[in-house]
Amino acid sequence: MFRPFALFVGLRYTGARARNSFISVITLISALGLMLGVAVLITVLSVMNGFDRELQTRILGMVTHLSIHGREPVEDWQALADQVRGYPGVEAAAPFVQLEGMLTHKGNVAGALINGVDPEAEQRVSIVGEMMWEGDFNALHPGDFGVVLGYGLARKLNAEVGDKITLVLPEASVSPAGVMPRFKRFQVVGVFRARAEVDGLYAYVSSEDAAVLHRRPGTVQGIHLRLSDLFAAPEVGWQLQQALGRDYYTTDWTRTHGNLFQAIRMEKSMMTLLLSFIVAVAAFNIISSQVMLVTEKRGNIAVLRTLGASPGTIMRIFMVQGAVIGLAGTFLGTVLGVLLANNVSDLAAWIEKTFNTRLFDAYFVNYLPSQLEWSDVGAIVAIAMVITFAATLYPSWRASRVQPAEALRYE
Template sequence: MFRPFSLFVGVRYTGARTRNSFISVITLISALGLMLGVAVLITVLSVMNGFERELQTRILGMVTHLSVHGREPVEDWRALADRVLREPGVKGAAPFVELQGMLTHRGTVAGLMVNGIEPEAERNVSIVGDFMWEGELDSLVPGEYNMVLGYGLARKLGVELGDKVVLVLPEASLSPAGVTPRFRRFTVTGIFRVRAEVDSLLAYVSVSDAARMARQTDTVEGVRLRLDDLFQAPRVGWTLQQTLGNGYYTTDWTRSHGNLFQAIRMEKTMMTLLLSFIVAVAAFNIISSQVMLVTEKRANIAVLRTLGATPGMIMRIFMVQGTLIGLAGTGFGVLLGILLATNVSDIGQWIESTFNAHMFDAYFVNYLPSELQWGDVGVIAAIAMLISFSATLYPSWRASRVQPAEALRYE
């Protein structure tokens, strides 16, 4: 059977026992350190991917991916929706009227953003219907002046279903009593909760009721769009701007929430860089164990040289041995990391239930999210193997420089 000399001897050296047990311990520690570093890196990145997914689902599920605004009030929003839905990548469209004002209830006042929506169409662009805490989104019937509040806003005002609240708009109206702010009484018919900042800032009313409050009867400001890929919002917006002409303009989520996702991605990058030092430390252990092994094997190296082995062969022998150690550490680390990443949510829930520790109540999710991405696993494994291979170069080069006469002089 054909066996490459360097590979055969390198594998034999890896499996053979050394006379110095300390070297074996250092080698084992090197492999274990590499395994733990890879596993921790995979687990942490999976958790960060999970938080990014939840942010994208919950926050950007409530925030519009892309909006098309009319420079003048839009009379036929369905015709506009039909036009924008022809653009590739646009998944849904719904009309809107936005109002800013204050909500009062029994002397308590809170500022808020009011979205006038059409409940059936809103489900195509928002997840609010899936996160109703109480009541129904369909209760926003035109002309009945009903309102759906965020959970935080409802708690701040102390309102429940059926309570009356007063919406006050900053626009002034002329009346016999003079200049007065515009206001209207609404009935709370629903409360939504997505565990995000919008719970304390946002309320929904019927689009026709909002249009009346804004004195835009039977018109809307534009349509909100949901995209297949929200990160394509600037490109799709630019294309729609060119298609629709000067009568419309577009805005997308990157202008209002782009900094949030940039911060998360930067944090993920920095965390990857910092945790990579764990793998680097394990690689230094590989260097130390290989240097000690070369020192112990000086006589064997000399014998191989006298039998005709070239310095390149000797170097490849120890490169094979170090690479096998790195391969073992990386392989077991990947398996452990995948196991932890796929079960970290259950582990977090077990810790909370066992020790009665509510670790995630302060966050917008009440559990530890995790999303394993195979691309991350491949990159981490490749980096670990590259670092491990690089760690074998110096000890292997040093082994190739051993002189047979010097090594055998005192044997």
């Protein structure tokens, strides 16, 4: 059977036990370091991809891509929607009325952003209908003064479906008893849970009920738009504002969540760069272990040279030995990294449950997301193999420079 000489001897050197056990320890540490570096890189990039996905699906799914605001109350939102619906990139439109206030229930108080919406139209521009935890989003009937609360908001208020809560608006009304804040009773008809920061902030009511509270019955403040490409929101918004004139102005998601999105992208790049140093350190260990191995094998190298092996053959022998270490570390690291990436969410949840703590409440999602991208895995494996291969060049070159006469003089 044909066996390339350099490959055969390189594999024998890899499997053989070194006379100096310290060299074997360094070689093992090199492989373990490479394994851990690759595994950590895959896991961390998967977590960053998970945060990126959650931002796009949950946060930006609840927060509209683009909004058109009227400088005056909009009486016929359907006409405005028809005007922009055929614009390239616009998929759907829905009316909105926004109010700010405090919700109270059984002595519990929480600030909230009240979104007055048309339930059917809102579900074409938002994923809120898919995130319902209890109740029905379509139960927001005009005149019934029903409200759908975020899960976090409902927990703060200790409110459930069917409970009556009170909305306190930051406006004063004059009554025989004096100046009083405005109150309105609502019935909870549903609870949504997006597992994001909006759970503790958003509440939805009928747009007609919100317009009555806004003292502009029969009108809306503008329309929300869903775009086919959310990253085109600033450009589409600018073009629509130019087309609609001074009576309207636009806002998009980049003004409220753009910094968060850019921060995640930047953190992913920086984490990749920083964690790559773990692989680089493992590569330096490979260099040191191979340099010591070359020193130990000087006699063997001299014998091979005497038997006719060329300097190139000697160099390839030690390149094979170093490449095998890199391949083993990279393979094991890839397997470990893929396993961790696919189970890190469950692992974080188990840690929270075991130690009765909340690790991620301070972030825009309250759990640890993870999304394995095979393109990232391929890039990490390629980078690790290139670094490992580069690390074998210098020790292999030194081995090829061993002179048989000088090496055998002291044998």
